[in-house]
Amino acid sequence: MEEERSSAGNTTSAERPPLAESKTPSRILWVILSVILFFAIVGISVVVIFSFTHRTTKPVLQIVRLTFQNHQGSQMNQSAFVDKSKNTVTYHVTSPSNHTTVVLFDSKNGYVCYKPADQNACYLRKMDDWDLENVQISFNLSEHRVNQLLLQNNQTKYYREFLGILPGRQANAGSLGDAIQTLCEQTSIYWVRKGDGPGKKRLIYLCIDICFPSNICLSVCFYYLPD
Numbered sequence: 001m002e003e004e005r006s007s008a009g010n011t012t013s014a015e016r017p018p019l020a021e022s023k024t025p026s027r028i029l030w031v032i033l034s035v036i037l038f039f040a041i042v043g044i045s046v047v048v049i050f051s052f053t054h055r056t057t058k059p060v061l062q063i064v065r066l067t068f069q070n071h072q073g074s075q076m077n078q079s080a081f082v083d084k085s086k087n088t089v090t091y092h093v094t095s096p097s098n099h100t101t102v103v104l105f106d107s108k109n110g111y112v113c114y115k116p117a118d119q120n121a122c123y124l125r126k127m128d129d130w131d132l133e134n135v136q137i138s139f140n141l142s143e144h145r146v147n148q149l150l151l152q153n154n155q156t157k158y159y160r161e162f163l164g165i166l167p168g169r170q171a172n173a174g175s176l177g178d179a180i181q182t183l184c185e186q187t188s189i190y191w192v193r194k195g196d197g198p199g200k201k202r203l204i205y206l207c208i209d210i211c212f213p214s215n216i217c218l219s220v221c222f223y224y225l226p227d
Contacts, residue, residue: 078211082142088179089138093210101208102183107135109177114163114192114220115184116206122184123192123222124171125163134212141213158217163192164225165205198223 065079081090087108093101099117105127106113112131114123171189173181180189198204204221211217 080138080213082138084139084142086179087135089135090179090183091210093208101210103208103210104179104183105131105135106177106179107132109180111176111180113176113180113183113189114208114222115187116208119206120187122180122187122189123163123165124176124180124189125192125194134214137213156211156215156217158219160219160221162195162197163220163222164195164198165222166191166193166225167227192222193225195223195225197221202226 063079063081065077077094079092081092082088083090087106089105089107091103091105093103095101095117101117102115104111104113104115107127110127112125112127115121116123169191171191173184173189176189202223204223207219207221209217209219
């Protein structure tokens with residue numbers, strides 16, 4: 001009997017290892033599935049983050065159109081291209097003779113750049129607080145999706161601004177930012193500064209009429225400063 005029990009015990013202990021071995025493939029399968037699941041989660045996370053980043057960095061360009069009369073009573077059409085991703089507002093002012101002047105407000109780099117119609121030159125000055133305020137108004141309009149503005153002539157305030165062109169003071173386009181480089185590509189850029197006017201001895205070179213959503217219109221006139 002003892003021999004039978006011994007043999008039976010030996011038989012049981014001999015039969016156990018195959019059971020342990022049968023569990024090994026299941027463990028391997030679980031490890032493989034865990035690795036696949038891990039990489040699947042990582043892949044989905046990368047796709048979601050990339051798509052979110054792509055959406056948030058996509059430029060938001062809003063166009064606000066203004067119709068107004070300049071100080072001479074001529075009908076003017078103006079479009080303001082608001083790009084909040086670059087912190088720029090670009091005005092395209094079209095005269096009755098269908099000539100378009102471009103005025104760029106670049107609040108990121110702190111410049112105002114004028115490119116008159118039919119002129120192979122740009123004129124540049126630094127922004128002031130009043131410029132920043134008008135840029136912010138344009139940003140606010142773009143957030144409210146305002147696409148069309150008609151300025152009321154009886155409420156519009158007209159002003160004249162004089163900018164003196166500094167002779168021999170050309171700006172280095174490479175240090176002015178992408179927006180101005182694009183606008184004034186292959187064009188000379190001259191520095192200007194605000195002044196009281198040309199006086200009696202000098203003539204006004206040209207004037208640009210531009211209006212803002214704040215119901216203020218400017219006639220920006222350029223003249224050459226003495227050497």
